[in-house]
Each structure stands twice: as structure tokens, then as C-alpha cells.
Amino acid sequence: LCCANIAIAEDAPSLTERQAQTVDRLIDAGLEDDVAWEVLESVTTEVGPRLAGSEAEARARDWGAAKLKQLGFKNVRIETYEMPYWERVKEEAEIVSPFPQPLIVTALGNSIATPEGGLTGEVVRFRTLPELQAAPETGLEGKIVFVDEPMARTQNGSGYGTAVQKRSQAAVEAGKRGAVAALIRSAGTDSHRNPHTGGATRGGAPTAVPTAALSNPDADQLARAVNRAEGPVTVRLDLQVKTAESVTSGNVIGEIPGKTDELIVVGGHLDSWDLGTGAIDDGAGIAITTAAAKLVGDLRGKPTRTIRVVMWGAEEVGVYGGAAYAEAHKDEIDKHIIAAESDFGAGPVWRFDTGVAEAALPKAEVIEKALRRLAIIPGDNHAHGGADIGAIRGLGVPVAGLVQDGTDYFDLHHTPDDTLDKVDPAALRQNVAAWAAFIYLASEMDGDFGRLPVAQEE
Amino acid sequence: LCCANIAIAEDAPSLTERQAQTVDRLIDAGLEDDVAWEVLESVTTEVGPRLAGSEAEARARDWGAAKLKQLGFKNVRIETYEMPYWERVKEEAEIVSPFPQPLIVTALGNSIATPEGGLTGEVVRFRTLPELQAAPETGLEGKIVFVDEPMARTQNGSGYGTAVQKRSQAAVEAGKRGAVAALIRSAGTDSHRNPHTGGATRGGAPTAVPTAALSNPDADQLARAVNRAEGPVTVRLDLQVKTAESVTSGNVIGEIPGKTDELIVVGGHLDSWDLGTGAIDDGAGIAITTAAAKLVGDLRGKPTRTIRVVMWGAEEVGVYGGAAYAEAHKDEIDKHIIAAESDFGAGPVWRFDTGVAEAALPKAEVIEKALRRLAIIPGDNHAHGGADIGAIRGLGVPVAGLVQDGTDYFDLHHTPDDTLDKVDPAALRQNVAAWAAFIYLASEMDGDFGRLPVAQEE
């Protein structure tokens, strides 16, 4: 049921002169911000990798709570929940014949293990996932499926959709056909020997067979080996994993109390994959939103609405933090005026999207115009808000999207190379400026953003 | 004793019209060459990594001999020699406290092992090797020295000199002062989590303590950890290696017989470090010189001089192949008219250097002018010819240097990332064209290049 179309149009909103001046001052301050870098350097250095459910993620929560307090946030707390655990223990692969040599792979999240010592099989290469899906339902018995589909480089990350299909479906489709394992070309756009992990779906995908990603150069190499070999190419794959049915994870929350208990919710996810130090995914999102909220909090007087920063836990492995937040806060869900997550790296914001009631679009336009000086263009009203926002959006909470340039994002995403040196301080500041302006206006402008249709499933 | 200055000046040489036309045809053919790529793809795919003295290097020799025969070379043979062996078995490092997290390291060639299970020590950071060298001769007992000196990016590779000093001296200087291990920032110019190995010196450097290179992002991280920690930063390092006193290695040789037994010697080194597949170091050198020699061999009629292609073994770990070649061929050393090695990646040649008797400089100028259409400029007469040429140059053999653009070479050098996808086919062809012209002219021009002073040590 959608109520947007029947909402009564409001008068075109506009900013007071004071509000317009404040936005400009916030943007100026954002462009000189050092807090985001400090937060980002701190979490990537002092915590480092922080796999969902791990002891490192627990240290990250303590870090997050301490950091929010240190920066002056109020009502700082950790809201815990339970979740299943998956961890890589060993990942080795090699071409056994005819061209013996190691291959660099990484296990995909939630992959089952191979037998101890690994398994060996002949490689059958499929150029794309659809090619595998179109293959007969038998005939791959004992084989290792290799899905070699490359990923498109795009500004808005739209190449990721089919890449995720490959990552999550290769093992299932391979298993269906009798294969013993599935290798994929990394869901990534770089040419370095850092394979891209990822791919766990919530609750454990039915990955019928063990599955790992080859770095892109290793996928090139395996494809060449298959093409140059006169007979079969045999690969040995050894994946060992550790799992637990239930471990504790949590969301870290801090607030800038407003004059009202209406909420503007912003944040990023605190967990990272284990391979890198989670600088672009998603230390940057945490750093940007924390620094931007602090800039608003540093203004004289309380904001009208309460600004809530959430560092969600366990996003990578199934968005457990986002779901737990929605469950824990469902009684105050109507207080959530708008929510937005920063989780697409540290590239500059180039577009402002919303997912709000149609009646509120004139307000979105006011925000968008305030962002123009940051080289941000108007987007559409189809924003999803971010993975961790999905659950509360499903409960009707409007969302916004400060869309970042992700042209290079998938060079680094989910690899060992996701480290602080990849972040451009100037682009990070541009993000802080945009988020500060957005948070301030969402808090101060008259009226709300309406409600979104409630999802059937919740 | 230098005889160059007292040589009698020859008449200024010039090419016949037919020679000039042939050079142009060779360059045209080189710019459309597919042989070099095929050779390079073949060795990097079908052999892959080929550590000096390993079973993989033995396979590479068989590959090389078969490839030379297949391409029509004559007198193809493998000339073996014995050498000591060093192989990495395990390399792990982690920050233990106060910021526990893994660090990506690689053992440096010839490093001794740590005790089983590793060693743990407090990190003492030196910004440069000279800082360590200036430190008192005591005071580092039980410590892990970290030499954080960065490497300069240059076109001609001149940043490598001080980087090699750091790589080979850190462990010695650390050991002198009582330290238990030495970590260095990789001798490399990239920012990826692929550490750069290298550094073995012939016969085993007296690396008093175990030593490894951190990838550049990991060196950044360790430096930040040291700066941010309130107390000591403790690291655990576990390096295990395998060594053998004597194993067999060898040079692979093939020839295009000339009308005379005078020799033009060109080539690259066949061995590679174990981490990558040796595409730029030095599959490219082998591919370029083999393809160029073949172009000359494909001309109608025999060349005047014999063109000898050598794929030297065991360069990386102490230039054993180059030394063995000089020893094996000392009786025919006077037949060596000129020698040159390609061993600086696959970037375009931008300069033509020589190391010839002064009386022969007019001939070098003729060659240089023939290369101008390939955007190659005149260099100097200080060419060293390449590591594997060092020993025969020491016996008086003149050398040439087709100097490649190495601006990006040390992004990849000695890392897992040294793979085929990093090679630009157009630049590879430009190399083939330049080498074909050089080989042809060195073979066909009247007169020789004189002799160089014989080194005292040989």
C-alpha cells in the first residue's frame, strides 16, 4: 500500500537566511575537517580487520563506544545480538597438472570446507554464470567448476549485481551438477593478486560445494592454462573453515540529543572482512558520518531533532546488525524521520538520491540545491539507503543516498588491499561536508519526509 | 689498464643501402611481432614461478630448450652448474600488542629462519638505513628492527641502489646491535599488499638475524602503530626456510649460426622469484631477445656473425648463471663481439647506451641513429650490460644497454603481482624492434667494438 500519491502537497519549503548561512558554514568546516581522518586512521590502525562475530569486532565495539564518547556524543551504548559465525582457517590452491604452480585464492564467506588435505579435480571453465546455469544437470561429477565471468567497472557500482550473482550462485549451480568445488574470478575490477572475498548470504547460503575466488590475474592464468593445455587441467583446492552456531555481535550507538525525540539516523558498518583493515569498507562510512554529526553537534544550541549515529555490526555476513537494530527499535520506529548509511568507499559524493514520500520531494530538492557547491547533482527517489537501513526502510522509514563515486571501489573491496593509504583525504572531507549539510537540514527543516510503504515481509 | 684511448680511430662507419633497408624492415616486423608475446605467455603460464635451483627452474630449462628448437634455433643445449639453494617455507607476522592484527611479509632471499613458532619482540623503528647505521652498537638486544625507508620512483631505476642497501644491510646492522630480527619496508614503489622479496647476495649474505619485507601498506600500518601506541609495539615473526648446499641449475643456449664464429650474445634470465610468474622479471627479457634474434634469423641468408641467445639461470639469488657462462666460455671469450641482457621489465626502450672501446663509438652512433624512429635517444658509454653479462664484461667483452622505462617496474618487481597482465603488448613489440635492429647491426657492421679493460678480480 503506497500512500505517497495521495499525500497533500505542502508549500514549497525554503531555508531561513540563518539556516542557509549555517549550511554554508558546515560545508566550509567539512572541507577542512580532520576528525573523519582521525576516526578512520584510528579504527584501521588500532583495531584493524574486524570480522563479524570475532574478538576483533568486539574490540571494534569498545573502540567505537570510546571514540563516540571522546567526541562528545551522548547516550553511547552497545546493543548486542547473537549470530552464527564463519571464519577462514586455510585457503590453498594449485594447478597440479599439466602446469604445476600455486594459485592465489580466498574462500568465500560461508563456504563449507573441503576434506582435510584438499580435493583435486579437473577444471571445467564457464565464461559466465549463465553458461553454467544453461549446462545440463549432470556431467560435472567430480569436476571443479570455474566461473570466469569478469566484472564491469562502473561509477555507480551497478556492475556489482551480476558479480554477486556469480559469487553466490556458482557453488550452488556447480553442486547441483555433481561438481566437487566452484572457483570464481573475483568480483573485482583490479588486476592485482589480491582475491576478493564476500558472498555470504544471511543464515548461510546452501553452497553445495566449497567455493573460493581467484584473484583476477590468477583467473587469467587458469583460463590460459585451460586454453593452452592439450588435455585436462587439474587443480587441488584446500579450504578449511571454522564455524560456530552463535556468537555475540552488536551495534554501537551514540547521539546528539535534539530538542525533540525525533531521530535522524546515520552511520556505517563497523565490521569488515578479515583480509584488509576495512578502510573503504566501511571505516570510511563510520568516519564520515561520525565527523559530520559532530560538526552539527558542535553548532551553538541543540539541533531540533536528535542525531543518532549507528556503527552497525555484522553487515558483511548477512546484515545482522541492521536487522537487530530494526527489531530493537521497532517501538520507536515512527520517531525515525529519515535514515542513511555511508557504505560505498571514500570517493566523493556526486549525486543526492532520496527514498521519501512524494509530498516530501520539495524538501529533498532544497537539500540537493544546498549540496550543489560540492559538485553534487540531483538524483532520483529510488534510494535504498544502505544495507543496514534496509530493515527500517521496510518498516516505513524514509531514506537518503549520498551517492559516492565508486569507479575504483571494486579494485579494493573485500581484499587485503582495503587499507588507509587508498583513501584520498580531500574526497573524505567532501563527504563530511555533504553529510553535515544533509544531517543539519534533515534535522532543522519543517515537516518530515512522510513514510514509505511497509514491506510485506516484516 | 685501458686500451680505448690509444686505439686508432677508424673511418666513420655507415650502412649500405641494403643494410639500412633491412634495419627498417626488421623494425617494421618487430612492431608487428607476436613471437615475444607467445614466448612470454608460454613461460609464465606453462612454467609459472621458477625459483633458482628448484624443480620448477629445471622445467623452465626444458621449456626453454624446446621453445628455442621450435623457433628454429640451432645448437640448442643446456649448460649446467651447481649452486646453493634457498627456499621460503613459511612467513607469518602479526602485531601482538597493543593493536593485534596480521601483517603481510615475505622472507628476503637467504634469510635464516626464526625459531620454530617464531619470535616476539618490541619493534624499534628507524626511518632510514643510515639512521640504523648511526645507532649505537648496543641497545637493541631482543628487539625487532624496522627500517622504514621508502623507495624513490625513477625512470631509470636509480632508486633501486639505496633500496638494495636497505634490503641487504638491515639484517646485518640489526644483528650487530643485538636485535633478533629485521623488518624492512619493501623495496618497491607500489601501495599494494604484495611484499617485495629479493636481496640474496651470492654465497649467502651474513644476515645475522632473520629478515623479511613488509608490503608498503603494512609498513605504513606498523609505522602508524608505533606512532599511536602509548607503550611498546610488539610483533611476532615466524620465518621458516629450506636450504641445500648444492643443487643443479643451468643456462639454456640457442644459436643462429653466422658465416663466422664471432658471437653476438643476447638474452635474459630464466629464473624468477617464487612469488610471481616472472613476467616482467625476466620472462620479458627472454621473450624480447628470443623474438628479436629470430627476426634476424628469418632474414634470407646467414648473418655474418653468430647470434647466441642465452637464458641465464639463477640470476636472482646471486648471478650464478652469468658466472657459470663466463667460466664455461672463457676459451672463446675473444669471439664475443658484444653482449647485452634485457632485464628491466617490459616498458619501452627509451635510450641506447654502450660500454665499448672509444674507437667503436662511431659504430654505436650508427646503431643509435637507426633506433631513433622508435623514440630512442642517445645515451652514454657507461652501460653495464646486465647482471648476467657482468662476468664476461669483466673479461673484456663490450656491452650495450637498451634502456627501458622502469617508472612502474618497482611496483611489480619481486612480488606476486609480476604476472602477464602487467605487460603492454605494444611496448613489448617496441622492444623486439629495437633489439632486432641492434642484433642485426652488431652482426653486420664492419669491425668490432674493441675490448673493455679486464677486471682485476677475474
Ligand SMILES: [Zn+2]
Ligand atoms: Zn560495506
Ligand SMILES: [Zn+2]
Ligand atoms: Zn563489504
Ligand SMILES: [Zn+2]
Ligand atoms: Zn631480473
Ligand SMILES: [Zn+2]
Ligand atoms: Zn629480479
